[in-house]
Amino acid sequence: MRVLILIFLLLNSQTIFAGTKEYTVGTGSEFQFTGENGENINLNIYITQSSFTKLGVEYFFASGGILGIKAWQQFIMGIGDKGLSLEEGYVMSPEMKQPEIMSKEFRENNEKGVKVEDFFFSKESEIEKFKIGMETIEVPAGQILTTHYQKKRSEQTVDFWISDKAGAIGLVKLVSKGLKDHNYKIELLSLLKNVKSKIDPIKAVPLTEKGKMFLGSKK
Numbered sequence: 001m002r003v004l005i006l007i008f009l010l011l012n013s014q015t016i017f018a019g020t021k022e023y024t025v026g027t028g029s030e031f032q033f034t035g036e037n038g039e040n041i042n043l044n045i046y047i048t049q050s051s052f053t054k055l056g057v058e059y060f061f062a063s064g065g066i067l068g069i070k071a072w073q074q075f076i077m078g079i080g081d082k083g084l085s086l087e088e089g090y091v092m093s094p095e096m097k098q099p100e101i102m103s104k105e106f107r108e109n110n111e112k113g114v115k116v117e118d119f120f121f122s123k124e125s126e127i128e129k130f131k132i133g134m135e136t137i138e139v140p141a142g143q144i145l146t147t148h149y150q151k152k153r154s155e156q157t158v159d160f161w162i163s164d165k166a167g168a169i170g171l172v173k174l175v176s177k178g179l180k181d182h183n184y185k186i187e188l189l190s191l192l193k194n195v196k197s198k199i200d201p202i203k204a205v206p207l208t209e210k211g212k213m214f215l216g217s218k219k
Contacts, residue, residue, distance in 0.1 A: 023050040028057075028192040029169040032140060036183035039063065043186065045169050048197040053079055058197050070094055071214070073102075074199040090199045091207075093214055099204040100211040137161055139173055141188040146172045155179050167191040 028046025035041070041063045049056035058074040076088035089102035132148040146161035156178035162170045166188060174186040207215075 023047045023055065023168050024193075025050055026193060026195045027168045028195060029167055029171065030189040030192055031171070031186050032189055033061065034185045034187075036181070044192060044195065045171075046192055046195040046197070047168050048074060048199075049076070055079055056197075058199060060198065072099075072198045074099075074197065074201070076201070088201065090201055090204050091211060091215060092199050095214075096208075096211065099199040099201070100207045101204045102215070103207050106207065106212070106215050132159075135161065137173060139187040139189075141172075141190055144172050144188070156182055 025047050028044060031043040031045065033041040033043045041061050044060040046058055046060075047056065048058045055077045056074060057077075058072060060070075060072050062068065062070045070093065072090075072092045074090045075086060078085045078087045089106070090099045091102055091106075092099040127149065130149040130151045132150055134145065135148045136143055136145045137148075144161075144163050144165055146163045146166075148159065148161050150157065150159045152158070156176065158174065158176045160174040161172045163172050164170070166172045171186070172188045176182055176184050
């Protein structure tokens, strides 16, 4: 089963470049994810660790219905002179006894679409190239003044709106259009605090066949 197509990491871009922003562990945002077929998924993104050299973020997503799913993904990024770099990834579902380590193959399984790494910027001037302008938009969390950006890669176009008012994650809205299975919308519902991470990287085991299938492998 395909768990999620891709979620982008947007961590208050104006202050992440030098790794100087202090992120509070357990803070984050709750979003509504709407897929191209109208499916709705509740998505939580929150900080799991924060230091001058490391930043950890965990995603929890759940969908309702008879075939509803629950899953967690956690990513550890290094913070250096050139910005963020994706170093580790983990996945866990209720069916897994322990979290599993995502291999590089599965961390980079979106070759045709826009990658998570496409939203890692080392300089403010890099993200400014994609700026559309300031816009007040309406999302379930209310009316928020945002900065609108647009980024393209291959056949994919992603519009995203960020704001300092949107907490640690910074994302207010994201709309992805283009390739099949890569059309979706993410909108802010509320801010989160005191969230306890589900995945403990120390307890993670290598990716199993069950984990590969869960992440979308057809083998």
